[in-house]
Amino acid sequence: MTGSNKRVAAAQPADMEPLVSVMVLAFAADPVARWMYSDPQRYLAHFGRFIRVFAGKAFSTGTHGSSTAISEVRCGFRRV
Numbered sequence: 676m677t678g679s680n681k682r683v684a685a686a687q688p689a690d691m692e693p694l695v696s697v698m699v700l701a702f703a704a705d706p707v708a709r710w711m712y713s714d715p716q717r718y719l720a721h722f723g724r725f726i727r728v729f730a731g732k733a734f735s736t737g738t739h740g741s742s743t744a745i746s747e748v749r750c751g752f753r754r755v
Contacts, residue, residue: 691727691731695723695726695727695730696723698723698726698730699719699722699723699726702722703718708722711725
């Protein structure tokens with residue numbers, strides 16, 4: 676994409692909650708996530724905690740990222 680002003684920026688620990696919310700919405704129709712939490716209310720109530728546990732260390736070790744085009748959490752993967 677030429678002429679694009681999209682950028683990648685390191686997310687800060689304060690960005691964790693908005694990124695967790697993105698992940699909860701992104702996985703709402705995921706078959707494995709819905710198998711884990713078949714009840715929609717339980718999914719919304721508990722999947723965010725699952726993401727925090729799974730990805731929380733990425734925020735403290737700096738192995739996470741975000742983009743203005745696509746928000747993502749790099750769950751435990753270190754940059755090479």
